[in-house]
Amino acid sequence: MKILLDPGHGGSQPGAVYAGVKEKDVNLAVALRCGKVLRDLGHDALFTRDADETLSLSDRLRMIDQYHAEVFVAIHCNASSTGEQAHGCETYYRDTHDYPLANSIQTVLAAYTGMKDRGVLQDEKELKKRLTVLNDLDVPSALVELGYLSNPSEEKYIIDDINTLGEVLAHGIDDYAHKKAGTVKENWPA
Numbered sequence: 001m002k003i004l005l006d007p008g009h010g011g012s013q014p015g016a017v018y019a020g021v022k023e024k025d026v027n028l029a030v031a032l033r034c035g036k037v038l039r040d041l042g043h044d045a046l047f048t049r050d051a052d053e054t055l056s057l058s059d060r061l062r063m064i065d066q067y068h069a070e071v072f073v074a075i076h077c078n079a080s081s082t083g084e085q086a087h088g089c090e091t092y093y094r095d096t097h098d099y100p101l102a103n104s105i106q107t108v109l110a111a112y113t114g115m116k117d118r119g120v121l122q123d124e125k126e127l128k129k130r131l132t133v134l135n136d137l138d139v140p141s142a143l144v145e146l147g148y149l150s151n152p153s154e155e156k157y158i159i160d161d162i163n164t165l166g167e168v169l170a171h172g173i174d175d176y177a178h179k180k181a182g183t184v185k186e187n188w189p190a
Contacts, residue, residue, distance in 0.1 A: 001177045002044040004069035007031035008076040011054025016079035018149045023077045024052065026158060030146065031075050033166025034173070041174045064139060071101060072141040073173060074134070077158060079150040087151045088116030092143040094134045101176045102142040108172035113165065115147055115154070140176075144169065 007027035009015035015023030028049070035045035046067045048060045064072055080086035089109050093102035102120045110117035134141050146165055147154045158165065171185075178185040 001070050001180075002046065002068060003038055003071045003073065003173060004046050004048065004064055004067055005031045005035055005038075006048040006060055006072065006074040008074055010049050010052055013054060016077060016149045018079065018155055019152070021149060021155060021159060023079075023149060026077050026146070026149070026162065027075045028052065029162045030166045030169065033163050034075070034170045035166075037167050037170035038173060041170065043174065043177065069139055071173065071176070072139050073101075073105070073169075074141070074143040075169070076143060076145050078145040078148045080148060081150075084151050086148050087154045088118040089113065089147050090118035090121055090145045092121050092134065092145075094122070094141065098134075098140050098142060100179060101140040101173070104176035104179065105142055105144055105169065105172035108175055109144065109146075109165075109168055112168045112171070113147075113157075113161075115157075118145075 007024070007030070009024035009027060013024065015027070017023065031047060032050065035047060038045040046069065048063050049055055063069070078086070089106070091102040091106040091109070093099050099120065106117065106120045109115070134143055147158050149155045149158065175185050
């Protein structure tokens with residue numbers, strides 16, 4: 001399967017920044033590890049960016065057609081302005097054809113990281129502006145929020161386990177690919 005990974009933010013757009021950790025750097029590191037594992041699992045993994053560069057929304061979306069991607073996954077970290085208690089991972093989708101992808105990602109991510117499962121959430125009207133990268137995509141797509149950088153213990157986990165997060169994310173995407181193909185996934189993470 002041809003999978004386009006979109007490490008959110010980049011370049012002049014750092015995303016959430018807490019304790020000197022920039023979301024754009026975490027997103028990229030997770031995406032690069034995810035892409036390597038997906039390739040090891042037999043998929044064609046591509047990236048909207050593989051370095052710290054600024055991309056517009058139109059640049060990111062153009063790559064879906066340019067690469068003939070079959071799946072699009074945007075990778076982000078969450079943050080909360082309401083305090084440090086917010087925690088957990090969540091995955092967003094737009095339409096019913098996106099749900100199986102989002103569900104596979106979220107199920108595997110929550111199970112293998114032990115993070116609070118905040119669920120598979122539909123991109124509702126009030127979120128459309130924040131999640132515009134999912135707007136009007138013809139390919140199955142999802143936006144994963146790996147955890148809260150604004151929560152000190154979760155930020156530590158994310159930073160310490162970037163490779164694990166990338167691997168688990170890859171297995172969630174691979175699980176979707178197997179379900180779509182009607183095959184059984186045998187190579188789960190240890």
